[in-house]
Amino acid sequence: MNAIVLALCGPASLVALWWIGTIADQHATTTHDRDDPRDLLEPWGGHGDAWPAIAPSIETLIARAEQAEAERDGAYRERAHLTAWLATIHPAVIAPAVDIDEDGWQILYLTVSGRQFSWHIHPNDADLYHHVEHVPAEDPRAQWDGHTTDQKYQTIREMTFSGLRGHATR
Incomplete structure (x- = not known):
């Protein structure tokens, strides 16, 4: 997902991306099988002055990554329709x-x-x-x-x- 975030958001998101990576690295042993990247940020919710500034950016990054994933899945579904049709001929x-x-x-x-x-x-x-x-x-x-x-x-x-x-x- 990090590559998607960088591709969609550019250099302005590097600080937020670093923050997510740091949190993930520091808490890898305690997060276990969390599916939602927002879960990684919960323990840091009130940490320092940076949280209020980056929280909206993180939510935007997550939304953009989810949108990119949905668009990718849509393209795969289109390909599936075409290959299913080819399988008829x-x-x-x-x-x-x-x-x-x-x-x-x-x-x-x-x-x-x-x-x-x-x-x-x-x-x-x-x-x-x-x-x-x-x-x-x-x-x-x-x-x-x-x-x-x-x-x-x-x-x-x-x-x-x-x-x-x-x-x-x-």
């Missing part, structure tokens, strides 16, 4: 994602013109893939061929432009 299977420790993650494997494309599917997007054949992770069609993300999108670009060259422009 190309051979596809979906299998459990054994490379992710969280439950519910899956991997969509598409075959287009003999080439494999794969995407991790978040559990929140699983509802879009009911039409895709679900197979176990050991299924031969659900074996990753070693392509990288860059190679996958380079192949998609090449297929897109080669397809465009075959169509007359109007």
Whole structure:
């Protein structure tokens, strides 16, 4: 989240970011599994003159980070819609994602013109893939061929432009 905060808020937030980091470092052993970054600040609520000055900045940073996370999740949902649609027109299977420790993650494997494309599917997007054949992770069609993300999108670009060259422009 620190990278998101810096990207969204710029240098003006460095002091607040340092403050959050210092608090987190000093209290790492006492915070345990807190989900809300505001929880880290509770013990310091009345600490010194700096708190009233930085509290609004911290709330703004948290709000911006939450907004960025929601926008990212929205973009992933859009991608999920597109890959679910592609799975209706190309051979596809979906299998459990054994490379992710969280439950519910899956991997969509598409075959287009003999080439494999794969995407991790978040559990929140699983509802879009009911039409895709679900197979176990050991299924031969659900074996990753070693392509990288860059190679996958380079192949998609090449297929897109080669397809465009075959169509007359109007």
